[in-house]
Amino acid sequence: MKAxxxxxxxxxxxxxxxxxxMSEEENRSVYGKCNNPYGxxxxxxxxxxxxxxxxxxxxxxxxxxxxxGFVLSHILERYDHQNLNVLSEFAKQVxxxxxxxxxxxxxxxxxxxxxxxxxxxxxxTMMNSFEYSGES
Amino acid sequence: MVYLTRKAEFSAAHYYHNPQLSxxENQRIFGKCNNPNGxxxxxxxxxxxxxxxxxxxxxxxxxxxxxxxxxxxxxxxxxxRFLNKEVPEFATTIxxxxxxxxxxxxRLExxxxxxxxxxVRVYETPDLFVDFxxxx
Numbered sequence: 325m326k327a328x329x330x331x332x333x334x335x336x337x338x339x340x341x342x343x344x345x346m347s348e349e350e351n352r353s354v355y356g357k358c359n360n361p362y363g364x365x366x367x368x369x370x371x372x373x374x375x376x377x378x379x380x381x382x383x384x385x386x387x388x389x390x391x392x393g394f395v396l397s398h399i400l401e402r403y404d405h406q407n408l409n410v411l412s413e414f415a416k417q418v419x420x421x422x423x424x425x426x427x428x429x430x431x432x433x434x435x436x437x438x439x440x441x442x443x444x445x446x447x448x449t450m451m452n453s454f455e456y457s458g459e460s
Numbered sequence: 461m462v463y464l465t466r467k468a469e470f471s472a473a474h475y476y477h478n479p480q481l482s483x484x485e486n487q488r489i490f491g492k493c494n495n496p497n498g499x500x501x502x503x504x505x506x507x508x509x510x511x512x513x514x515x516x517x518x519x520x521x522x523x524x525x526x527x528x529x530x531x532x533x534x535x536x537x538x539x540x541r542f543l544n545k546e547v548p549e550f551a552t553t554i555x556x557x558x559x560x561x562x563x564x565x566x567r568l569e570x571x572x573x574x575x576x577x578x579x580v581r582v583y584e585t586p587d588l589f590v591d592f593x594x595x596x
Contacts, residue, residue, distance in 0.1 A: 327558045328591040378562065381478055382489055383554035388588070389491060 328442060329385040330373045333395055335404035338365040339419040342409075363407060368424075369447040370399070372432060374439035386438040394436045399428055421448040425456040433458065463578060464520045465508040468530055470539035473500040474555040477544075498542055503560070504583040505534065507568065509575035521575035533567040557584045561592035569594070 340363035341355040351359045358364070372395065376385045402411070408419035413427045429444040445455040475498040476490035486494045493499070507530060511520045537547055543555035549563045565580045583589040 325562055325592070325595055327561055328593075329558065330589050330591070332587040378556075378558045381480070383476070383556035383559045385558055385590075387489065 325378050326375060327378050327385055328373055328375045329439070330371050331388065331391060331395075333370045333372070333400060334367060335370070335400050336365060336367050337403050337406050337408050338363045339408040339414075340364070341418050341420060343418050363409065366448050368403075368421075370395075370428060371443075371445040371447075373442040373445070375442045376439040390438055391436070394432075398431050398435055402431075403428075421446050421452065421454045422456075425454045429456045429458060461510055462513050462520045463508055463510045464523075464526075464575075465506050466523065466526055466530065468505045468507075468535055469502060470505065470535050471500060471502050472538050472541050472543050473498040474543040474550070475499065476554050476556065478554060498544070501584050503538075505530070505564065506579075506581040506583075507564075507577070508579040508581070509572065510578040511574065511576055521572075525573070526575060529568060529571045533571055534564050537567070557582050557588065557590045558592075561590045565592050565594060 339358075340360065341358040342351050343354075346354065372391070374385055374391070378385060403424075408414050408424065411419075414423070417423050425444055425446045428446070429441070432444060433441050441458070443455055443457045445453060447453040475495055476493040477486050477496065478489075481489070507526070509521050509526065513520055541547060543550045543560075547555070547563075549566075550559070553559050553563070561580045561582045564582065565577065568580070569577050577594065580592045581589055
């Protein structure tokens with residue numbers, strides 16, 4: 325039988341929302357205080373949702389030790405306590421949480437094959453959250 | 461169509477062990493969850509039903525009826541129990557969060573009269589939950 329499993333992780337990072345394609349004034353107008361030159365930070369919560377048949381032998385969709393290990397080495401170690409703007413995926417993209425959500429989805433989708441990736445959801449603050457389920 | 465979700469909490473003990481596997485394999489797959497004396501969690505259950513809003517009552521479902529069914533079929537059976545030893549379904553099935561969601565669905569679904577069961581969500585901890593939408 326198919327079930328969906330969701331695991332939450334936390335990391336903290338800084339970013340500045342600024343687009344090279346816009347003037348200083350436009351950046352200020354679009355991004356407001358998120359455009360402040362030295363950046364600012366958030367405690368991000370990521371929710372990774374996987375689906376699959378519940379294995380008869382283990383009772384699991386996938387082994388959490390494998391999932392935790394993958395997320396730790398490929399996502400948390402990449403983003404936790406970092407400045408998102410200096411990472412290669414944000415060299416040409418503004419590190420909005422939308423783009424972060426897509427970047428994390430792509431890392432999971434490329435590298436974690438133990439179950440089907442349904443969705444990545446990120447809470448930037450308790451008030452804002454973003455979800456990406458791939459292009460359909 | 462309107463969706464209504466009712467939450468409940470229960471606390472229970474469990475451990476993961478598949479008698480068809482060797483002690484070494486059990487230890488490798490289940491890690492500390494394999495400790496034969498068991499360990500416990502405070503589970504949060506979310507039951508979501510869906511339906512049209514009844515024009516007379518303004519309800520999707522009689523909440524009292526839903527609450528009674530949840531208490532009788534799920535909480536009375538699981539709360540403050542050792543799942544492996546005291547819940548018949550888990551005599552032969554490993555009480556993972558995946559299987560708990562499925563068993564709770566199977567206990568609730570036949571007892572709900574007016575409401576249509578949409579989803580059973582079981583939180584093992586605030587950072588881990590499983591969704592089951594029925595046998596698709």
